[in-house]
Amino acid sequence: MYQPQQNLNEAGGVRPAEPRVLVVTAVEAEREAVLAGLNGDERFDVVAAGVGVAAAAAGTARALAGGGYARVVSAGIAGGFAGAAEIGSLVVASRIVAADLGSDSPDGFISVDELGFGSSVIPAEDEVSAALACALRGAGLDARLGPVLTVATTTGTLAGAQALAARVPGAAAEGMEGFGVAEAARQFGLPALELRAISNAVGPRDRESWKIGEALGALRMASSILPEVLFA
Numbered sequence: 001m002y003q004p005q006q007n008l009n010e011a012g013g014v015r016p017a018e019p020r021v022l023v024v025t026a027v028e029a030e031r032e033a034v035l036a037g038l039n040g041d042e043r044f045d046v047v048a049a050g051v052g053v054a055a056a057a058a059g060t061a062r063a064l065a066g067g068g069y070a071r072v073v074s075a076g077i078a079g080g081f082a083g084a085a086e087i088g089s090l091v092v093a094s095r096i097v098a099a100d101l102g103s104d105s106p107d108g109f110i111s112v113d114e115l116g117f118g119s120s121v122i123p124a125e126d127e128v129s130a131a132l133a134c135a136l137r138g139a140g141l142d143a144r145l146g147p148v149l150t151v152a153t154t155t156g157t158l159a160g161a162q163a164l165a166a167r168v169p170g171a172a173a174e175g176m177e178g179f180g181v182a183e184a185a186r187q188f189g190l191p192a193l194e195l196r197a198i199s200n201a202v203g204p205r206d207r208e209s210w211k212i213g214e215a216l217g218a219l220r221m222a223s224s225i226l227p228e229v230l231f232a
């Protein structure tokens with residue numbers, strides 16, 4: 001994984017002194033889509049930290065340890081919940097929810113919050129996330145604010161999708177990294193937002209229906225809007 005050195009860019013040149021934005025994706029294809037959208041904007045560092053919340057948190061913390069950042073963005077593809085986010089659309093997180101962080105029981109899921117062991121929700125609806133959703137729509141993109149769930153296992157059944165939608169009212173999208181990125185940012189005292197491009201429907205596993213290329217295209221388009229919003 002590329003480890004940005006705060007004072008030098010990838011070509012070895014001196015970086016701009018202004019606070020920077022760290023964008024964290026899971027895989028290289030997502031990182032390349034974001035970089036294409038940013039079109040060489042050196043105020044951003046983009047790292048592919050790996051799939052899943054542990055890799056996301058560790059990779060984010062590793063990058064932030066170098067200092068110099070003002071904000072963190074978790075970006076990538078995601079599943080969309082029926083009626084909330086269609087394939088090819090974009091979701092900006094109003095809340096970043098660790099939706100399976102807790103305990104199972106005969107009476108159903110018990111969240112870590114209910115267990116008294118911490119919080120599974122990181123609020124993300126601030127003026128910046130709202131401005132991003134607005135700017136995306138202003139650019140003609142299908143974008144909305146909504147809760148983005150982080151799970152350890154991609155949902156693969158209708159019952160699973162229904163259980164998550166009942167657990168998190170208004171759930172818009174499901175990914176596997178956002179809570180890890182946002183928690184690492186929180187521990188560094190930095191704001192975080194999550195931007196997801198929808199590649200598939202959350203529900204019965206149907207690999208053939210995934211539209212990863214379309215979602216990566218939407219992610220690239222959305223990334224081109226980030227500078228005007230994050231450095232307004």
Ligand SMILES: O=C(O)c1cccc(C(=O)CC[C@H]2O[C@@H](n3cnc4c(=O)[nH]cnc43)[C@H](O)[C@@H]2O)c1
Binds near residue numbers: 079
């Ligand atoms: O089940 C499969 O065959 C399959 C094929 C390709 C990719 C997957 C993933 O689980 C990708 C996980 C990866 O992409 C994000 N993502 C995209 N859609 C979803 C989703 O519906 N639920 C959770 N995560 C999703 C995620 O952030 C990972 O980085 C499976």
